[in-house]
Amino acid sequence: MTKLGVQLDAKVPTGPLADKWDNHRFHLPLVAPPNRRKFEVIVVGTGLAGAGAAATLGELGYRVKVFTYNDSNRRAHSISAQGGINASKNYRNDGDSTARLFYDTIKGGDYRSREANVYRLAQVSGAIIDQATAQGVPFAREYSGTLANRSFGGVQVARTFYARGQTGQQLLLGAYQALARQIAAGTVTSYTRTEMLDVVIVDGRAVGIVVRDLVTGEVSSHSAHAVVLATGGYSNVYFLSTNAKACNVTAIWRAHRKGALFANPAFTQIHPTCIPASDEFQSKLTLMSESLRNDGRIWVPKAEGDARPARDIPESERDYFLERRYPAFGNLVPRDVASRAAKREVDGGKGVGSLRNGVYLDLADAVKRLGSEVVAERYGNLIEMYERITGENPYEMPMRIYPAPHYTMGGLWVDYDLMTTVPGLYALGEANFSDHGANRLGASALMQGLADGYFIIPNTIAGYLSPMLGKAAVPTSHPAFAQAEAEVRDRTNRLLAAKGSRTVDWFHRELGKIVWDQCGMAREAKGLRQALTDIPALEEEFYRDVRVPGGGEDINQALERAGRVADFFGLAALMCRDALDREESCGGHFRVEHQTPEGEALRNDDDYAYVAAWSHTGAEPKVVKEQLVFENVELKTRSYK
Helix, strand or coil: CCCCCCCCCCCCCCCCHHHHHHHHHHHCCCCCHHHHCCCEEEEECCCHHHHHHHHHHHHHCCEEEEECCCCCHHHCHHHHCCCCEECCCCCCCCCCCHHHHHHHHHHHCCCCCCHHHHHHHHHHHHHHHHHHHHHCCCECECCCCCECCECCCCCCCCCEECECCCHHHHHHHHHHHHHHHHHHHCCEEEECCEEEEEEEEECCEEEEEEEEECCCCCEEEEECCEEEECCCCCHHHHCCCCCCCCCCCHHHHHHHHCCCCEECCCCEEEEEEECCCCCCCCCCCCECCHHHHHCCEEEEECCCCCCCCHHHCCHHHEECHHHHHCCCCHHHCCHHHHHHHHHHHHHHHHCECCCCCEEEEECHHHHHHHCHHHHHHHHHHHHHHHHHHHCCCCCCCCEEEEEEEEEECCEECCCCCCECCCCCEEECHHHECCCCCCCCCCCCHHHHHHHHHHHHHHHHHHHHHHHHCCCCCCCCCCHHHHHHHHHHHHHHHHHHHCCCCECHHHHHHHHHHHHHHHHCCCECHHHHHHHHHHHHHHHHHHHHHECCCCCCCCCCHHHHHHHHHHHHHHHHHHHHHHHHHCCCCECCECECCCECCCCCECCCHHHHCEEEEEECCCCCCEEEEEECCCCCCCCCCCCCC
16 A cells, blocks of 8 residues: 555466466456446547457447547557567467567566566467458468568567558458447447547546547537546657657546556657658658568768768778677667667767768668569568658668657556556556556557457456446436536636637647657656756646637637647656656666666666556656566566677
């Protein structure tokens, strides 16, 4: 029990690691098929986690309401994932297994994740591939007809399944068709262009949500026996990120304000293979699949300030810095390691391109070894996209890449059942604090989202609902719903009433600069303390000087953005507080004060082997710690050399 009166019970089952999930499922209470029709479940978000959960719960017979702010359930950000999805099928016979996927994920996250959750993720990974294949997802195939695999950063086996085009798009189409079938069957009711703006709590339990219709502006309530949040990550706090522009933190932040603890907010991932920014007014960064690192070699000129075209720089004057620093893994080191290495080279004056803000990813050797047709077959869509954006042909000259904010490993704290600290409130996929630790291995986001949605929540939610059999959902006439609606309207009116001189995007860009500079790829105490002064000052200016044109009774995208940016202020401050509190480096969290002589992350396992779960207490957030217990892996310094 903490001073806050909150006790973190992860509900990790006892027994051998490989048996925990099966034993847990066996001992969970069940809901009989005819009784499932008596329960209502709300699912917010229609990405892989949300669509998978809504479709599966609908198939089981529950009455489901699913919400998305997009105009279609198939337009979630999951669609943007390019490279693939991991699973330990060992089709290449190269030594993969469930145990190795578990170990690689634990190590890749720098030993800051819960063993039981990670093993379960590895355990169900194969079932995801089977399900997706049965849905018709067109995974790439070998000549023999078996599914093809490729490698991703942080591992020495080929376990990433992929589809031509964007794998996320294909997997989302699979989940979407399953969801569409249940909508047609009447088990799922879909609400598009509808944004969740608050969660409703009665007697300490989540009983519904408050939403705004983004077309009419109407604020309304929906009740259910349980609420599932699958609303993605929050890297748009940086303004410039790989995320779709509408991605935000609002749903989980509003839940946090209502009592759900927010865990590890500073654990953010920087993706190493993005197209560098072209100017200071850019509003989104373009992701290039990590799969390019399978065949692309990454280098910079050996001499600082070398402005010659890449093809004029001979081999002897090139520094293949990842291969030099990490010979065992080379260009396939994990994302956090690769990103910091690229930053080190650019900061040292070896950046390439007109703005000197990138490094080269060169496919020339692959073209010589494999031929341009094979390279085009593997990466043609990426090469075409790069050429359209930059006007440069990657077959003739190297691509320019640089790290960019991508996935967020922080999110709402959840137990083994994926329930938050608020009973009846669940968080799936990137919305929870993740099974990845302080860094995510590439191609594991889709794996976690689908695992949570298809295979975990359908089992664990029954354990919560079963004792509630015969009890109706709390009606929306309950005073708590009216109060939550009033709070939503008050927040909206405050934004509309400011009538200031600056746009929402101006404030978002300024906030992003603060967070990127002080809580990006490198963090130090002085900068974090400065950010904790600058962020509240900018927030105060935001509420005083933001200008949101129009009103709240119709389509108003400026109002939508304003509400989301308002939540980003609170999140940004918590990120910096969490980063300041964690006096170590681990994974994507790199404190300048804590590094090895070689410039690598220096963990402090004695003092910081825990999940930091923060409460929203008004003036001063308080941290509650979940100690991480490692019984199956040895804590040691990561090495990719």
